Amino acid sequence: MNIMNGESLATTGLSELEREVIELFIRMADVLNLPRSVGEIYGLLFISSAPLCLDDCRIRLNISKGSTSQGLKILRSFGAIRTVYIPGDRKDYYLAETSLRKIASGFAGEQVRPHVDGGKERIERIRELLEEHGSAEREMIEDKIDLLENWQKRAGKILPLILKLIGG
């Protein structure tokens, strides 16, 4: 186990290096609109040499069972972590996925694509509303909706390209 180094109880068990790495991922989580705890868990798994189970994460990060369970679920949902089976142990163990391509495409599919698709539906709805509109402003509005649709389509096409750029 870890050698204690005279730090406060709250951070016991995490080296300064670990804390720094975890904080990096907390910031990333923030940018990606994910809960802080998700960043913490991923960070811990990322820097860990061995796979960790739910209780390892919970104890070392000092967060609740519920948050840990939820966080692992989210990370699994877009493939940022992998489950490792350890023979003779009932617990699930986790390892951070380190292929940026895999993580990014999982994230795109689970957390981004739904929004893009939702936007598409909404634009269709807006087009319908446009039917019931006086012709004075109508043409001008139609141009704006065209523009919106254009953005929408570009977003849909660029997303896969970004993944290509990331992935190799």
Next chain:
Amino acid sequence: MNIMNGESLATTGLSELEREVIELFIRMADVLNLPRSVGEIYGLLFISSAPLCLDDCRIRLNISKGSTSQGLKILRSFGAIRTVYIPGDRKDYYLAETSLRKIASGFAGEQVRPHVDGGKERIERIRELLEEHGSAEREMIEDKIDLLENWQKRAGKILPLILKLIGG
């Protein structure tokens, strides 16, 4: 002005079409981690045929002066709106910028780049911490930090490419 159509007072002044467009931008704001009111204001300006002033936005969206002022400030900060001077009027009027290239590059520069740069600094700090580390785990950790740095650098290079893809 707008023809009233027997709706609740709270939404008076916004046609269903306007409300739908605004809601689209509220969702976008959410994805981009911007306050809802920022999405509302941009949406209103986007669909408006004429430039609007602070009070126009405030009244039509039924939000406070403070939020409106703040929202316009944020939108100006990354070039999502432009100021229009109307002769003989002391008020500032605003128009939505409709060049996706301009908005995206403004957003990247103001809201994304700082995070990427912050990450770079943190990785440097982590490298320093690595110096004071036992050699048992050290090599393994070093590999991970290399990986992190690699991600970091890729992010920095991909960002401009994305803007190229968007911009044309």
Next chain:
DNA sequence: CATTTTGTTCAGTAATTAATGAACATTATG
């Protein structure tokens, strides 16, 4: 089949984030 281990769910609470509006600047107007 009772008990233990492991993990999930979710109602309640805490923490965070955004919105409000009054006080304050700043500039124009008469």
Next chain:
DNA sequence: CATAATGTTCATTAATTACTGAACAAAATG
């Protein structure tokens, strides 16, 4: 220069979001 118009700031409040922990599966163990 007093008053009005316009916009900003920021302490307070409201709304949202994340976290907690106890209750609840589900499955393994003895």
